Amino acid sequence: MRELQGNAIRASRTARPRQSYRRGVLVPTIAAFVMTLTGAFGTDSISLLPRLGYWLVVMGAGALIGILVTAGIRAWGVLSDRPWFEAAAVSLCIALPLTLVVLVGTALFFDRTTASAGYILTLFGMVLAVTSVITAINYTTARAAVPAPEPVAPAEPARPRLAERLPRHLRDAAIHAIEAEDHYLRVHTDLGSDLILMRMSDAIPELVPLEGARTHRSWWVARAAIQSIDRKDGRAELTLPRGVIAPVSRSALPDLRDAGWFEGF
Template identity: 45%
Template sequence: MGIGVRFEQIRPWLQGLAVAALAGLFLAAVGAFGSDGAPAPIRYGYWLTTMVGGAMIAGVAAWPISRMKSLERRPWLMWAVMSPAIAAPITVFVWLVTPLFFDGVWAGGTLLAFFPPVLIICAAMTGINLLLHRQPVETHAAAPGGGPAPFLERLPLKLKGAQVIAVQAEDHYLRIHTDRGSDLILMRLADAVRELEGIEGAQVHRSWWAARSAVRDVRRGDGRATLILDGGLEAPVSRTYARALRAEGWY
């Protein structure tokens, strides 16, 4: 079990290296940024070296940014902050490596000249990796002495005081599932999840948030999981979030 846990911890890093290697092969094949004039062995060696080496540097540079609480629920802002932050050290690496493979203009380029193409590649790679490693948005139980989740104030009168089991997006509305029945309110799921802070749960699908205490079982089929909640309610688990929820012990 310990080995499995360690593998889960390094899986994103290994996936990042694999994506970088594939991107390096693609950039070499198309002769990106004017490298098409170089012999194939030099071209492939250069792009694989810079992409895989850059991915290793990015893993270190991105780590403190990925832990920023202010960015964890704002993936676009994280992308905007992380891309230039990792591009800076990678630019230095590319600038030092390039003369080992090329002569002339490429080898004599300044750091400033290398930054724009490195930033473009870093932005693309960062976006891909953020999509691959998206984490479910979690909400947490209220701290001792803390107030109730703000979302509870939005419950229709007939559901006041009910326990929230799940919240399901339906077009521009949300269906609130509780132990006293369900009802619709006009609200976005993303806004609701923010206001559900104070109840332990997570977004398990792009259209569903579920309370952790309401999970009674899980059904698997066709490579997908479905949470069985209180009252027999079924909440689908997106493949995007399945691995993270499993690692958190949801099922």
């Protein structure tokens, strides 16, 4: 089972980068077709196929740079707990080299060989805007794709070792009390009782983690099993499920009272 769980965890960790890479390529590709069809940023001055080629080159370069930049910033890890700051850093780090790619692409596709400082700054602003939108889409879809953690089933309470000495049909039963009968112990449970050959002093350590106490020389009672308490003449009797009555000796009474056993009854 541990091996299967380990394999599943490793597969999940491997799948996450693959999904990120797919998003990093798919979103820019879709954006390239949208930019081509709309003739964004004045690119409608050239015909459809060259325009598509231009946007595929620009967006493809942006995707490659984006994958490398994102991997580097995530490996750095400083912004991992602030995803939107991380996204802003990714956008800025992509936009800087991508602006150079756009300058070269513009020179090749639009025959623009000169560029002033103002033009470069304007171009950088447009590249940063487009990059920020695409990065925001990638981060939003990535966060939405993270599966919610599966609810962890509460751990079953540990079964006392004494239960292993009972017949099979009583091993999962709740132990209510132990009563000494000569050389035997009668174990009272919510499913019935049975005798085992054992001393009381040896049986009590095997009742961990049950909360209980020795109420009488010949009785041990689980605190959770008490239904009612009848006190008279300095003694007490505990009523347990299935009509079992457990005595409380005078010597045990003060300790049980101090432990709060009689509160609420």
